[in-house]
Amino acid sequence: MVATRTEVQEVQPISSHKNNYDLNFMRQKIFAYEKTIKDDFNIFKGDLLEREACSFVTSNMNAFLFGLISDSSVKAEIAWSLPYRLKERLHHFDLNKIANMDIDELTGIIKEKPALHRYPLNIAKYLKAAAELLISKYESNASNIWANGASAAEIVSRLEEFKGISHKKAALGSLLLVRDLGIDIKDKENINIAYDIHIRRICLRAGFCSQDTIEDVTMAGKRLLPEFPGRLTSSFWAIGRDICRPTNPLCSECPLDDVCEHNLSLGEDIHA
Ligand code: SF4
Known part of the structure; x- marks a missing residue:
């Protein structure tokens, strides 16, 4: 069985470890x-993010999801500033409008200097797809991904459905939700x-x-x-x-x- 998924599994001791330790x-x-x-x-504390950018990704869960998607191949502070910077450039953060944007147009906005990400085309595709999925499956609100007592296993699995979110990032996302945003996820044993x-x-x-x-x-x-x-x-x-x-x-x-x-x-x- 592949252990990266989040089922509860029997945990074996490290029997082959050279050092016997407690x-x-x-x-x-x-x-x-x-x-x-x-x-x-902690990206959300300290000085890594500007106050407005930090406040945006910790108060708007669609922005949080966009930050998580962007958190790849760039410094964390660049990734997690992207939602706020994108909102500034678009003059809105409307999922319907983002979902209906032409990819070249969205790419161009992300690419404007200073570029919001190292890979503007990929991120534009991921964010547009995320907006579409949020609208179709989560009533345009990312907090519905983890609402109603969803388990960590469910949250990770749902996050992995978004383009640009690997298992590693889904695990990070669920950790940030518990640790930094105070979301109550009971089965922490499934947060890897x-x-x-x-x-x-x-x-x-x-x-x-x-x-x-x-x-x-x-x-x-x-x-x-x-x-x-x-x-x-x-x-x-x-x-x-x-x-x-x-x-x-x-x-x-x-x-x-x-x-x-x-x-x-x-x-x-x-x-x-
Ligand atoms: S003691 Fe720490 S620094 Fe040294 S090899 Fe082990 S994990 Fe790495």
């Missing part, structure tokens, strides 16, 4: 580290750790998984924190970016040092 001990270290990074990796370059590198080096596949990394997250694997995303991402770098990892500063297998020959090739 999972609770590891979690305590990670949670302590989580406190130190605070909001450094993100299959991100930094997280993949850590999982391989630490021995949490033996192969760099989305299935293995996802299952590693489920083993480490079965009740909410996605919670590990921010901490692992921060460790991967600042400590477990592709070359010269700073193991002595790493909260995983005590439990890590230190497979340092692995993961050098996993970088942006």
Whole structure:
């Protein structure tokens, strides 16, 4: 069975791990580290987004969805500013009008300097398709994707129906909804750790998984924190970016040092 989908699965211990360690001990270290990074990796807090752009994507759920779709191949702050900038350029944020726009026209508006995204044509196609799907299936309101107590499994599956949203992005989207927007999703066990370059590198080096596949990394997250694997995303991402770098990892500063297998020959090739 492929483990990237969000069914509840039996979680096996990391029996092949070279270091016998207590999972609770590891979690305590990670949670302590989580406190130190605070909001450094939260796009909606701090100074990464201008106030208006941030307010728009956190108050208008169609804008949130557009930001999530745009969050690829560009810095997060560029992606999550796009909905607000697009609204400024269009002088509206009307889904019906966006759905009926000519792709070349929408591409041209995204492409105007300074361009709103590195790949204007792709993003224009994704956003137009998103507007169409929101109108036809969600009464023109993205919050209906996660309304009425939808489970994480349902939310991820619904998000994946949108062009430009991979499983990784759908998992990120559900994490942002819970963590940053306060959406009450009960089955947090189905919110997976993100299959991100930094997280993949850590999982391989630490021995949490033996192969760099989305299935293995996802299952590693489920083993480490079965009740909410996605919670590990921010901490692992921060460790991967600042400590477990592709070359010269700073193991002595790493909260995983005590439990890590230190497979340092692995993961050098996993970088942006
Ligand atoms: S201890 Fe070293 S190799 Fe292991 S995750 Fe931390 S930085 Fe990476």
